[in-house]
Amino acid sequence: MAVLLSGGAGYIGSHIAAELIEHGYDVVIADDFSNSSPDVIAAIEHISGRPVPCYAIDVKDNLALDKLFSEQHIDSVIHCAGFKAVGESVRLPLKYYRNNIDSAITILEAMQKHGCKRFVFSSSATVYGSENPVPYTESMPAGSCSNPYGRTKYFIEEMLKDAANADNTMSVVLLRYFNPIGAHESALIGERPNGIPNNLMPYITQTAAGIRETLNIFGNDYPTIDGTGVRDYIHVVDLAKGHVAALGYASRHTGTAIFNLGTGKGTSVLELVRAFERATGMAIPYKVTGRRPGDLAAYWADTSKAEAELNWHAEKTIEDMCRDSWRFQKALHG
Numbered sequence: 001m002a003v004l005l006s007g008g009a010g011y012i013g014s015h016i017a018a019e020l021i022e023h024g025y026d027v028v029i030a031d032d033f034s035n036s037s038p039d040v041i042a043a044i045e046h047i048s049g050r051p052v053p054c055y056a057i058d059v060k061d062n063l064a065l066d067k068l069f070s071e072q073h074i075d076s077v078i079h080c081a082g083f084k085a086v087g088e089s090v091r092l093p094l095k096y097y098r099n100n101i102d103s104a105i106t107i108l109e110a111m112q113k114h115g116c117k118r119f120v121f122s123s124s125a126t127v128y129g130s131e132n133p134v135p136y137t138e139s140m141p142a143g144s145c146s147n148p149y150g151r152t153k154y155f156i157e158e159m160l161k162d163a164a165n166a167d168n169t170m171s172v173v174l175l176r177y178f179n180p181i182g183a184h185e186s187a188l189i190g191e192r193p194n195g196i197p198n199n200l201m202p203y204i205t206q207t208a209a210g211i212r213e214t215l216n217i218f219g220n221d222y223p224t225i226d227g228t229g230v231r232d233y234i235h236v237v238d239l240a241k242g243h244v245a246a247l248g249y250a251s252r253h254t255g256t257a258i259f260n261l262g263t264g265k266g267t268s269v270l271e272l273v274r275a276f277e278r279a280t281g282m283a284i285p286y287k288v289t290g291r292r293p294g295d296l297a298a299y300w301a302d303t304s305k306a307e308a309e310l311n312w313h314a315e316k317t318i319e320d321m322c323r324d325s326w327r328f329q330k331a332l333h334g
């Protein structure tokens with residue numbers, strides 16, 4: 001039996017693929033390469049030392065997905081495919097609703113048809129919205145998201161809960177990611193943003209590499225340790241290991257379970273810049289600009305539920321994350 005990994009050529013998906021294979025799972029990747037490259041499949045194969053079946057399909061394509069399910073013995077799905085640019089989702093909300101929601105429904109229908117019962121979903125801390133106190137716990141109310149991207153995550157969570165309610169043999173695990181950074185220790189896979197990075201770490205690594213002149217720090221007047229925004233950065237390999245734990249959980253339980261995947265620690269933008277400089281010896285020129293619309297001051301995860309029920313916790317430090325992000329950046333651009 002195999003795990004279907006949608007979006008398996010993406011930043012997070014590729015690390016999950018490598019981790020699953022290391023833990024003895026057979027993995028089948030589905031990716032339309034709309035925001036990734038087929039080279040990544042070769043890199044995963046190199047890391048794992050074996051071929052990885054890959055379907056270059058859009059998971060909204062129900063015929064292509066049906067063919068995949070007919071050809072492969074899929075007993076679980078990890079669904080990572082989706083559009084993820086927050087700003088673009090504000091400009092093009094229907095593009096996000098059509099793609100992200102339709103993908104999840106199409107996969108669920110194929111699973112139903114082929115008797116596949118385990119679904120692990122790439123959700124996001126963004127579903128906690130702006131009303132909850134920190135740290136976020138899984139029992140807090142969700143859904144007051146500030147953008148369409150976040151709302152697609154929330155709507156899919158709700159759909160999955162309904163699907164699990166309607167079929168008491170189904171198992172759904174919703175994984176709420178905090179801020180994944182870092183890269184695989186091989187430096188063969190990592191984050192490869194198209195164009196100007198939206199997220200902090202790729203902007204830092206590109207600044208260190210001389211591709212960007214100056215890092216813009218979006219605001220230093222938040223009520224935080226140094227006025228800059230605070231997030232819970234988690235190494236992408238730790239995040240990937242969380243998925244291995246979630247699959248194990250899904251094989252032992254039915255119904256829906258929600259887990260935060262974070263470290264439980266907040267780090268400010270300036271603290272991350274300083275940690276990067278310490279870990280790599282590279283200087284990061286920066287200037288403080290205005291706040292970015294939609295940003296929250298500070299949030300991090302309560303990780304006690306994942307620790308207790310998944311027997312998982314993040315192990316890598318901020319320095320590990322910085323070092324590995326930089327190693328991947330150097331491997332990309334020399």
Ligand code: UFG
Pocket residue numbers: 084086124125126127150177178179198199200201203215216217218219228229230231269292295
């Ligand atoms: N930041 C800067 N300069 C930059 C980029 C970011 O100062 O060039 C700051 C932001 O203001 C924020 C922090 O760095 O304080 C982190 O920003 P990111 O863009 O890296 O991450 P976000 O927390 O904004 O977004 C992430 C994911 C989204 C997800 C969101 C909520 O990228 O997919 O968390 O969970 F929706």
